[in-house]
Amino acid sequence: MRVALIQVAYGDDEPMDARIERVAGLVREHGPGHDLVVLPELWAPGGFAYREWADRAQPIDGPIGQVMSAAARDAGVTLHAGSIVEQRESSSVADGDHGLSNTSLVYGPDGELIAAYRKIHRFGFGAGEPRLMDAGEEVVVVDLPLATSPGETVRVGLSTCYDLRFPELYRRQLDDGASVFLVPAAWPAPRVRHWTLLAHARAVENQCVVIACNTAGTHAGTEMGGHSQVVSAKGDALAMAGTGEEVVRVEIDLDETAQWREQFPVLADRRL
Numbered sequence: 001m002r003v004a005l006i007q008v009a010y011g012d013d014e015p016m017d018a019r020i021e022r023v024a025g026l027v028r029e030h031g032p033g034h035d036l037v038v039l040p041e042l043w044a045p046g047g048f049a050y051r052e053w054a055d056r057a058q059p060i061d062g063p064i065g066q067v068m069s070a071a072a073r074d075a076g077v078t079l080h081a082g083s084i085v086e087q088r089e090s091s092s093v094a095d096g097d098h099g100l101s102n103t104s105l106v107y108g109p110d111g112e113l114i115a116a117y118r119k120i121h122r123f124g125f126g127a128g129e130p131r132l133m134d135a136g137e138e139v140v141v142v143d144l145p146l147a148t149s150p151g152e153t154v155r156v157g158l159s160t161c162y163d164l165r166f167p168e169l170y171r172r173q174l175d176d177g178a179s180v181f182l183v184p185a186a187w188p189a190p191r192v193r194h195w196t197l198l199a200h201a202r203a204v205e206n207q208c209v210v211i212a213c214n215t216a217g218t219h220a221g222t223e224m225g226g227h228s229q230v231v232s233a234k235g236d237a238l239a240m241a242g243t244g245e246e247v248v249r250v251e252i253d254l255d256e257t258a259q260w261r262e263q264f265p266v267l268a269d270r271r272l
């Protein structure tokens with residue numbers, strides 16, 4: 001499986017509309033020839049731009065979704081478009097809810113929406129996400145089409161940033177058949193060691209590939225950590241970005257995951 005992670009860098013001075021066009025251009029430029037392109041969490045509204053989130057919220061089929069769907073189609077790739085601040089339909093907003101979710105969107109090479117995942121674990125310890133957004137409740141595992149091998153799919157589990165700290169979520173995804181975990185993030189620089197450590201831990205303990213795309217640059221006073229990474233099911237770093245804007249390209253041998261699980265059958269020793 002050929003994958004490109006686009007580690008987007010941004011600051012406070014780039015208007016959201018300009019960034020949406022710029023990132024769509026990056027998908028069109030770097031996507032062709034890959035099976036999957038992955039973008040970071042909340043790259044359009046700003047991962048830590050709490051004050052702007054309400055104004056920048058959109059429904060799933062809003063302007064960001066439309067531009068990302070077109071970019072996936074033009075590039076002929078499956079696109080994990082990172083996440084948006086989703087303005088949910090009033091029918092899905094319960095009493096006391098904010099009506100907003102941190103929602104990841106995945107499009108197929110035909111531009112159709114394949115999956116949406118609402119971040120389950122909200123980051124901020126009472127401020128930020130828990131104060132402004134509602135927690136997702138659904139574990140999402142989905143078969144993604146491989147654009148360069150028509151008819152073939154890979155089963156992936158979706159999660160977002162802070163979710164990486166909660167191993168039980170990944171066990172659920174594993175039990176639902178995932179062999180790859182996709183993790184967009186806006187993970188800050190001061191804790192980037194946790195980011196790399198936890199991605200390796202999730203890969204090793206579940207014998208799954210981890211594809212984790214972080215943000216770069218500094219916005220809303222928060223320096224992002226970069227270091228987007230792809231970790232094999234054996235726990236080897238197949239690719240690791242630096243700290244700036246970067247496109248990381250990697251070819252993943254999906255057969256190696258099944259071979260490793262057979263060769264070192266640790267999952268068979270679980271006691272439930």
Ligand SMILES: O=C(O)CCC(=O)C(=O)O
Pocket residue numbers: 047122123160161162163165186187188191194
């Ligand atoms: O867990 C962390 O250290 C960072 C999490 C985060 O920034 C997020 O979920 O947006």
